[in-house]
Amino acid sequence: MWQILLLLGTSLLVTGEILQMICSHCFLNENVVQFKPIKKKIMTCFDVYLWMEDWVCVCIHTVCVVCSGGRCQCLSEYTEIFTEAGSQAVLPCVWRPPSTSAAIVLWSKDLKGTIWRKGKSGLEHWGIGAAQRVRCPHSEVGAGDYSLYIKEVREEDSGKYTCAVQDGEKILSKTILLSVIKVSISPPAPVEGNKMTITCSVTPWPREATVSWMLNEKRVYLDSADDGLSKNQAGVLESKASASMMGNWSCVMHKGRKQGKATTALTVRGIVNPSSASAKVYAEVGSAVTLPCVFSTGLTPSDTAWERLDTSGSALPLPPSFNLSSLLSLPPWDRSVGVGQVGQGDGGRYRCSGTVE
Numbered sequence: 270m271w272q273i274l275l276l277l278g279t280s281l282l283v284t285g286e287i288l289q290m291i292c293s294h295c296f297l298n299e300n301v302v303q304f305k306p307i308k309k310k311i312m313t314c315f316d317v318y319l320w321m322e323d324w325v326c327v328c329i330h331t332v333c334v335v336c337s338g339g340r341c342q343c344l345s346e347y348t349e350i351f352t353e354a355g356s357q358a359v360l361p362c363v364w365r366p367p368s369t370s371a372a373i374v375l376w377s378k379d380l381k382g383t384i385w386r387k388g389k390s391g392l393e394h395w396g397i398g399a400a401q402r403v404r405c406p407h408s409e410v411g412a413g414d415y416s417l418y419i420k421e422v423r424e425e426d427s428g429k430y431t432c433a434v435q436d437g438e439k440i441l442s443k444t445i446l447l448s449v450i451k452v453s454i455s456p457p458a459p460v461e462g463n464k465m466t467i468t469c470s471v472t473p474w475p476r477e478a479t480v481s482w483m484l485n486e487k488r489v490y491l492d493s494a495d496d497g498l499s500k501n502q503a504g505v506l507e508s509k510a511s512a513s514m515m516g517n518w519s520c521v522m523h524k525g526r527k528q529g530k531a532t533t534a535l536t537v538r539g540i541v542n543p544s545s546a547s548a549k550v551y552a553e554v555g556s557a558v559t560l561p562c563v564f565s566t567g568l569t570p571s572d573t574a575w576e577r578l579d580t581s582g583s584a585l586p587l588p589p590s591f592n593l594s595s596l597l598s599l600p601p602w603d604r605s606v607g608v609g610q611v612g613q614g615d616g617g618r619y620r621c622s623g624t625v626e
Contacts, residue, residue, distance in 0.1 A: 347444045349475065351522055351529020352422050354451040360417040362432035362443050367413030372436040374415045376405075379428045385417065424449050427472040448475060450531035452520045459510035460568070460625055461539030469504035469520030469531070480504050483519040510537045512545065538565035540621070542605075552611045562621035564602040570623030573604045578618040588615045 352358040364372065371391060376384040385405055386394040395403070402420050409416065415434060419426055427449040434441040449472050459465035469480055482489040491506075508514065519532040542563035552558035564570050575593070577585040587593075588608075595607045604621055 347446070349446045349448065349524070349527060351448050351450055351471075351524075351527065353529070353531040354422055354424060354449050356422055358419045358422045358426070358447060360419070360430055360432070360445045360447065362415040362417065362434065362441075362445075364413040364415065364434050364436065364441055372415075372434050374405075374410075375431075375433045376415075376417050377431050377433075379430075384430070387415075419447075422447075422449055424451060424470070424472045446473075448473060448522075448529065450520060450522055450529050452518060452531045452533040454518070454533060454535055458536050458538050458565075461510050461512060461537050463510055465508060465510045467506040467508075467518055467535070469522070471504070471522055471529075474504075475522070475524045478522055478524040481521045481523065482506065483521060484514070485516040486519070510539075512537055512539065538568055538625075540623075541565050552608070554611055554613055556611055558608045558611055560606050560608065560619060560621070562604040562606065564604070564623065564625070566602060568625050569601045570604065570625050573621070573623035575604075575606050576620045576622070578620055588612060590615055 348361060350358060350360060360376075362374075362376075371389045372387075373389050374385075374387040376386070378384055383394065383396045384403060385396065387405075387410070388394075404418050404420075405415060406418065415432060417430065417432070427447050430445045430447060432441075432443045432445070451470050451472075453468050453470070455466050455468070456463075467482075469482075471478070482491070504520065515535055515537050517532050517534050519530050522529045540562060542561045548561075550558060550560055560575075562573075562575075573596075575587060575591065577587055579585055590608050590610055590612050592607045592609050596604060599605065604623060606621075608615065
C-alpha cells in the first residue's frame with residue numbers, strides 16, 4: 270500500500286534515502302500525472318494513465334512529487350506569471366538553503382533551446398538573441414537565487430520556461446508559464462461618435478481565467494455602464510467613442526488568487542474645447558466674448574456650423590452680433606466664433622458641430 274505525503278514546498282520530510290530524480294513536464298490541468306522510468310535515478314513525467322509497478326509521479330496544485338516505497342521528494346514546481354507587455358518579467362528560481370558549492374544552472378524555453386547556462390566553473394553561456402534583454406543578476410546567484418529577468422517583455426516571450434539547478438547529486442527543476450498581457454485600442458485614436466474596440470490579449474490565454482476592466486483605476490461595470498459599452502467576447506469591449514471614455518484603461522486578468530494587469534491610454538478625437546458637451550460662458554452686456562469650438566489637432570472638420578437652440582432643441586437664427594467672418598482667419602480645426610458686442614437678448618444655448626472623416 271502506498272503512503273504518499275504531499276506538501277506545498279520545495280522538499281518533503283521523509284525517512285530513509287531520497288532518490289534524486291528529474292520530474293519535468295508535469296501538467297497542471299491533470300490532478301494525477303504518472304511517469305515512465307528511463308534510468309535508475311533519472312525519471313521523466315509523461316501524461317500517461319497507467320500505474321507503474323514501482324513509481325508514481327503525482328502533481329497536486331503547483332508541486333510535482335515523486336514517490337517510491339513510501340519515500341517522496343518534491344522535485345518540480347509549476348508557477349504562472351502574468352506580466353504586462355513592455356515591462357520587466359521576473360521568473361523565480363530559488364534554491365534554499367543556498368548551495369555551498371558552485372551549482373550548475375540551466376534556463377531553457379519550451380524545450381527548444383538554452384536561454385542561459387552557468388557551468389560549475391562559473392562560465393556562462395547565452396542563447397542566440399537572448400543576451401540583450403535577459404539576465405540573471407550575479408549578486409543574487411551566490412544566495413541561491415537563479416531567477417531570470419526579461420526586460421521589455423514581448424508577446425513572443427510568452428511560453429513555458431524551465432529552470433534546472435544541479436548541486437552535486439541534488440537536482441531542482443522548476444517550470445514557469447509566462448503569460449503576457451497587452452491592451453490595444455482600435456482605431457488607436459478614435460473620433461468621437463465612431464465605433465471603437467478595446468482588446469485585452471493574454472498570450473497564452475489561461476484556462477478558467479476571467480477579465481475585469483478599470484478606467485482611471487475605477488472598476489467599470491459593463492451592465493450599468495451608461496456609455497454604450499458592451500462585451501462581444503472574452504477580453505473585447507465595443508462602444509462608440511466619447512469624451513467620457515478618455516483616460517487609462519486597464520485590463521485585469523484573474524485566475525484563482527493570481528492576477529495581472531495591463532494599461533493603455535485612450536484619446537478620443539473630436540471637440541477638445543470646450544472639454545465637455547455642455548459648457549457655460551459668462552459675458553457682460555456690451556462686451557466682446559468668444560465662444561470656443563476647437564477640434565483635436567490634425568482633424569479638419571467639414572460642414573461646420575453654429576446654431577442657436579430654443580428650449581426644445583430646435584435651431585434659431587444667430588444674433589447679428591455673431592461675427593462668423595472671424596472663422597476665415599483661424600486654422601481649420603478652430604471653429605471658435607467671436608461676438609463683437611453682447612446684446613441683452615443674446616443669452617441662451619448655442620451649438621457648434623462639424624463632420625470629420
